[in-house]
Amino acid sequence: xxxxxxxxxxxxxxxxxxxxxxxxxxxxxxxxxxxxxxxxxxxxxxxxxxxxxxxxxxxxxxxxxxxxxxxxxxxxxxxxxxxxxxxxxxxxxxxxxxxxxxxxxxxxxxxxxxxxxxxxxxxxxxxxxxxxxxxxxxxxxxxxxxxxxxxxxxxxxxxxxxxxxxxxxxxxxxxxxxxxxxxxxxxxxxxxxxxxxxxxxxxxxxxxxxxxxxxxxxxxxxxxxxxxxxxxxxxxxxxxxxxxxxxxxxxxxxxxxxxxxxxxxxxxxxxxxxxxxxxxxxxxxxxxxxxxxx
Amino acid sequence: xxxxxxxxxxxxxxxxxxxxxxxxxxxxxxxxxxxxxxxxxxxxxxxxxxxxxxxxxxxxxxxxxxxxxxxxxxxxxxxxxxxxxxxxxxxxxxxxxxxxxxxxxxxxxxxxxxxxxxxxxxxxxxxxxxxxxxxxxxxxxxxxxxxxxxxxxxxxxxxxxxxxxxxxxxxxxxxxxxxxxxxxxxxxxxxxxxxxxxxxxxxxxxxxxxxxxxxxxxxxxxxxxxxxxxxxxxxxxxxxxxxxxxxxxxxxxxxxxxxxxxxxxxxxxxxxxxxxxxxxxxxxxxxxxxxxxxxxxxxxxxxxxxx
Ligand SMILES: [Zn+2]
Numbered sequence: 147x148x149x150x151x152x153x154x155x156x157x158x159x160x161x162x163x164x165x166x167x168x169x170x171x172x173x174x175x176x177x178x179x180x181x182x183x184x185x186x187x188x189x190x191x192x193x194x195x196x197x198x199x200x201x202x203x204x205x206x207x208x209x210x211x212x213x214x215x216x217x218x219x220x221x222x223x224x225x226x227x228x229x230x231x232x233x234x235x236x237x238x239x240x241x242x243x244x245x246x247x248x249x250x251x252x253x254x255x256x257x258x259x260x261x262x263x264x265x266x267x268x269x270x271x272x273x274x275x276x277x278x279x280x281x282x283x284x285x286x287x288x289x290x291x292x293x294x295x296x297x298x299x300x301x302x303x304x305x306x307x308x309x310x311x312x313x314x315x316x317x318x319x320x321x322x323x324x325x326x327x328x329x330x331x332x333x334x335x336x337x338x339x340x341x342x343x344x345x346x347x348x349x350x351x352x353x354x355x356x357x358x359x360x361x362x363x364x365x366x367x368x369x370x371x372x373x374x375x376x377x378x379x380x381x382x383x384x385x386x387x388x389x390x391x392x393x394x395x396x397x398x399x400x401x402x403x404x405x406x407x408x409x410x411x412x413x414x415x416x417x418x419x420x421x422x423x424x425x426x427x428x429x430x431x432x433x434x435x436x437x438x439x440x
Numbered sequence: 441x442x443x444x445x446x447x448x449x450x451x452x453x454x455x456x457x458x459x460x461x462x463x464x465x466x467x468x469x470x471x472x473x474x475x476x477x478x479x480x481x482x483x484x485x486x487x488x489x490x491x492x493x494x495x496x497x498x499x500x501x502x503x504x505x506x507x508x509x510x511x512x513x514x515x516x517x518x519x520x521x522x523x524x525x526x527x528x529x530x531x532x533x534x535x536x537x538x539x540x541x542x543x544x545x546x547x548x549x550x551x552x553x554x555x556x557x558x559x560x561x562x563x564x565x566x567x568x569x570x571x572x573x574x575x576x577x578x579x580x581x582x583x584x585x586x587x588x589x590x591x592x593x594x595x596x597x598x599x600x601x602x603x604x605x606x607x608x609x610x611x612x613x614x615x616x617x618x619x620x621x622x623x624x625x626x627x628x629x630x631x632x633x634x635x636x637x638x639x640x641x642x643x644x645x646x647x648x649x650x651x652x653x654x655x656x657x658x659x660x661x662x663x664x665x666x667x668x669x670x671x672x673x674x675x676x677x678x679x680x681x682x683x684x685x686x687x688x689x690x691x692x693x694x695x696x697x698x699x700x701x702x703x704x705x706x707x708x709x710x711x712x713x714x715x716x717x718x719x720x721x722x723x724x725x726x727x728x729x730x731x732x733x734x735x736x737x738x739x740x741x742x743x744x745x746x747x
Binding site for chain 1: 521522523524525527528530531532533581582583585586589611613615616617618619620621622623624625627628629630631632650651653654655656657658659671672673674678679682683685687688691692700701702
């Protein structure tokens with residue numbers, strides 16, 4: 147597999163994609179918001195401890211509709227990156243996300259999440275303030291959300307810190323984005339006790355968009371005929387068009403003003419995640435592959 | 441996500457039967473990793489692997505845990521027959537994943553890292569899902585997630601309380617993104633359990649990290665931990681490497697979590713049955729009678745029609 151959805155010529159190696167996904171000039175979440183939405187009002191704070199700058203959220207008008215946006219935000223330079231903690235959210239970031247998800251449910255705003263993080267913050271303070279629970283609670287609220295949701299991996303999708311805002315009705319990925327259970331460096335440290343073997347780990351772990359489409363984890367790849375940092379505007383527009391198309395489909399299938407649609411929506415989302423996994427039921431010898439399940 | 445290999449913090453006890461240093465000839469005597477007391481192994485087992493001198497809680501295997509939390513012969517195991525696949529065709533420094541699985545099965549005597557089923561505790565019905573740390577650090581992959589979801593769905597159908605017991609290094613690396621997705625899948629199932637009105641009581645045991653501590657294990661109505669258990673998102677060694685900071689005394693222990701408001705209770709192993717029984721009664725006392733028929737048909741994907 148591994149070439150579904152990629153354009154000619156030869157598909158890029160996984161490590162090339164990692165480098166593109168992390169390219170400092172690659173457009174970040176706020177670039178998308180500026181280009182694709184109007185009337186963006188950023189909403190701040192978890193109401194408990196602080197405001198995380200690595201995970202932002204707020205209301206925006208998109209495609210004629212008000213949506214709740216959640217996004218990891220990386221910086222464009224060192225100073226910004228220190229302020230944004232390189233896009234690695236702390237517990238207050240996930241608690242803010244959880245708060246805004248409930249807000250979205252209350253006012254029936256569809257949710258759009260832009261994923262771009264190396265992973266959740268690792269540190270003493272994050273542990274003291276309950277990083278694990280903060281992520282878990284965000285997962286729970288998103289899994290059971292009463293409004294439609296779309297998540298897009300625009301750069302790096304790093305493990306639980308990415309998934310925390312990535313349990314959605316539609317899951318998209320940019321062609322040169324990556325999504326993994328652990329970063330290539332962490333994977334290499336575990337697999338070969340040698341972080342320098344990250345390029346090898348990137349291939350072993352199957353983290354590219356074509357891999358994930360084949361696994362049935364994502365629904366669609368947004369093509370990058372040229373890498374996003376070379377043509378940011380075209381990439382952002384293509385991403386916006388894909389999000390708008392999925393949003394219209396979801397709103398047609400699950401109208402916001404139809405109370406009965408909520409249960410159907412949650413049921414469909416449950417089935418989407420329920421099938422993910424690969425196992426063999428020895429009682430009936432049937433191989434269950436997530437993407438192949440009915 | 442965070443991985444069990446990196447979890448070997450200096451204050452974390454190693455299983456006694458894994459380390460030559462701690463083992464006394466013929467396994468008759470065991471040295472407590474905390475206080476160095478030499479204990480007659482049969483006495484240690486009789487004491488549910490709690491050191492009689494310093495009360496240090498040594499790791500308990502899944503089957504012993506189930507025996508501790510159920511009435512004699514009341515446990516019915518579910519879905520032993522779900523077997524692990526190798527979707528990534530994964531090979532690392534230790535060789536192919538499939539070989540590793542075969543070795544782990546032989547060594548641990550378990551088919552996978554989670555044991556599920558129903559049981560009675562002091563005559564009260566419950567659903568149990570207990571992780572087995574001896575099976576690849578009880579890392580959560582597709583089979584772990586699928587078994588847990590089946591246990592949750594059956595608990596929801598019959599409105600039975602769910603008790604999960606978790607020690608885990610986190611998500612299983614060898615199954616890549618599928619392991620990450622088990623976090624979403626198990627939590628989504630717990631949302632439905634909550635709507636069915638059945639409680640989830642989670643017991644965190646040593647050690648519990650990453651993809652497990654950041655998903656189903658902390659999406660619970662009651663979160664308990666055993667004394668001294670080390671629980672967190674990232675492992676202590678990773679945090680030290682990243683932050684170049686010395687970790688505070690007692691960092692990530694159950695007592696630390698209690699102090700920081702992350703868990704409801706620290707429960708000693710010899711109080712566990714009594715505490716659970718009291719809690720089960722609270723959740724049943726005001727509840728309507730349990731359905732004779734299941735509340736809802738199970739979700740059919742990958743599901744056999746047995747109960
Ligand atoms: Zn002792």
